[in-house]
Amino acid sequence: MSRVYFIGNPSAGKSTMIQALTGRDSLLPPDHYQQDGRAIWLEELPGIYSLGSTKSEEIDVRRQLVARRPDLLVNVVDATNLERDLYLTVQLVELGLPLIVALSKQDKARSAGFRIEAERLSARLNGVPVISAEQNGAGELPLRQAIEAVLAQGLAAR
Numbered sequence: 001m002s003r004v005y006f007i008g009n010p011s012a013g014k015s016t017m018i019q020a021l022t023g024r025d026s027l028l029p030p031d032h033y034q035q036d037g038r039a040i041w042l043e044e045l046p047g048i049y050s051l052g053s054t055k056s057e058e059i060d061v062r063r064q065l066v067a068r069r070p071d072l073l074v075n076v077v078d079a080t081n082l083e084r085d086l087y088l089t090v091q092l093v094e095l096g097l098p099l100i101v102a103l104s105k106q107d108k109a110r111s112a113g114f115r116i117e118a119e120r121l122s123a124r125l126n127g128v129p130v131i132s133a134e135q136n137g138a139g140e141l142p143l144r145q146a147i148e149a150v151l152a153q154g155l156a157a158r
């Protein structure tokens with residue numbers, strides 16, 4: 001079983017993303033889906049703006065990251081609030097756990113005239129993949145493929 005934690009600012013779009021990946025109502029985490037006969041658990045952590053403060057949610061998240069080490073962290077980043085959301089992202093990069101940045105609300109960002117250069121952003125984040133949470137033209141979710149690729153690497157390294 002692989003554990004994937006969704007982490008991000010309050011209202012960043014974590015629940016919406018889990019729901020898109022599982023196809024079920026995931027408002028009550030944890031939820032999971034099967035991939036190649038293996039269960040993948042998608043679990044939502046409380047929304048936080050940073051990792052380092054004494055706020056109870058942040059203490060809770062830090063405790064969960066240490067006590068129940070995830071196989072992968074998916075950091076949900078609101079594309080309309082990059083500057084705010086990337087504060088937490090930089091802290092997550094420093095943790096050194098397997099990490100993907102998943103961009104949410106790109107429809108809103110586009111309407112507002114923002115264009116995010118995912119590859120440049122990824123390069124600035126030590127190569128952490130920056131992936132769209134939207135369906136591609138073929139109706140697939142690039143985020144699902146990215147999650148599976150990182151999990152497969154982790155299994156191969158065991």
Ligand SMILES: Nc1nc2c(ncn2[C@@H]2O[C@H](COP(=O)(O)OP(=O)(O)OP(=O)(O)O)[C@@H](O)[C@H]2O)c(=O)[nH]1
Binds near residue numbers: 008015046047104
């Ligand atoms: N336009 C747009 N709205 C979105 C998108 N994803 C999420 N939202 C909206 O953003 C709000 C918050 O989404 P949630 O998925 O509940 O966010 P969350 O990170 O789980 O929030 P908390 O659990 O409360 O921290 C809701 O009103 C969603 O409908 C998106 O891709 N586009």
Ligand SMILES: [Mg+2]
Binds near residue numbers: 014015016044
């Ligand atoms: Mg939520």
